[in-house]
Amino acid sequence: MSTADTPPAPSGRQRSDVRRNEQKLLDAAAAVFVRMGIDAPVREIAAESGLGMGTIYRHFPTRADLVVAVFRHQLDALAVAADNPAAADTPYEVLRRWVHRFADFLVTKHGLAEALHSDQAGFEALHNEFVERLLPVLDQLLKASASAGCTRADVRAYDFMLAIGNLCIGVETFPDYQARRMIDLLLAGLTQTAPAPS
């Protein structure tokens, strides 16, 4: 299940240029992603970094691996964001804030939301990484809120997470679309303690 785990430095026996180039690549990729979005051509990243195509693909076998590596620390920040209980907040409020933070993250990175749900080969790695890192967090938040009686308990964290991600799709393509409102609507649906009237 290893995606791009930056194998834990086998024992310092790495050549010096390898570490140097990896950093160059990450910096270049980050810059290009901001400028041209997640879908930027790999050649563009190669040009930006001053390295060759082969070098990129040896470090990151797949584009998704590169994307994951670039956003890893932001993913980490998101994963621990639910750990500071922030005094007197209802569990629902904590959940709500985290969901908005997650949405902001997706929207900020051009095309990330789209890529996450793309069926293009190779992008399952991206999807898997997000699920692995964030699903436990969201699951815990949902359960806490449900236990406190704030929200219903019959919503699976997996569905909910993909739904949030999906709702973020198109904010750049269709400027009139207000994803935030729809996310709030989904959150509102959560507060019903019983299923919607059939």
Next chain:
Amino acid sequence: MSTADTPPAPSGRQRSDVRRNEQKLLDAAAAVFVRMGIDAPVREIAAESGLGMGTIYRHFPTRADLVVAVFRHQLDALAVAADNPAAADTPYEVLRRWVHRFADFLVTKHGLAEALHSDQAGFEALHNEFVERLLPVLDQLLKASASAGCTRADVRAYDFMLAIGNLCIGVETFPDYQARRMIDLLLAGLTQTAPAPS
């Protein structure tokens, strides 16, 4: 604003092969879309129809135009589906049924939901066609339900429509994802007469 309006047969002055080939193309495209999804290569449709690439692009300047043409009658059916009030139903129930029907339509056509929100050039035509045909219907359903006091009135039909479409994305790529449940959750959020607790 004309997308692929199948110009109303200028006056029968069309060569006979033109009409024949257009039908061939529509049939072939429909078959290929079912078999390989909306994203099927154009060459595949050419092969299936026995016609050449040039013929396809002369009839349908863009892939989106072809897609619109193939699904047009189903779009029409959806647009009038809200017209039979169906006896003793609450306006919310009518809205709910229509939304599910819309979602089923999107899910059934492989990749349609994804294409609708794609930022690929040319697919705005597809998006526009959907908005033009279906937005008035959804708007009317939302307003009726709100007037009857079933649902809140501060939700824009445009946002809601895109949200439904977005929630349908990924049902094929991620078999575990239950889009239906998330659509129900969104509908549940609608029944709150006041905004969610802040």
Next chain:
DNA sequence: TGCAAATCGGAGCGCTGCTCCGTATCGTGA
């Protein structure tokens, strides 16, 4: 300093969407 092993670079492959123009077909007027 020399040399094997590791790494790099970019030409090249296969696949797209879409264009362009020589060729084939159609329908009309003689």
Next chain:
DNA sequence: TCACGATACGGAGCAGCGCTCCGATTTGCA
């Protein structure tokens, strides 16, 4: 019935993509 101009067809070809492959280059140890 036939011939000819207008119209439509077909598919080679272009540009751009992700990714591979292997000869050239660099590195670090002895």
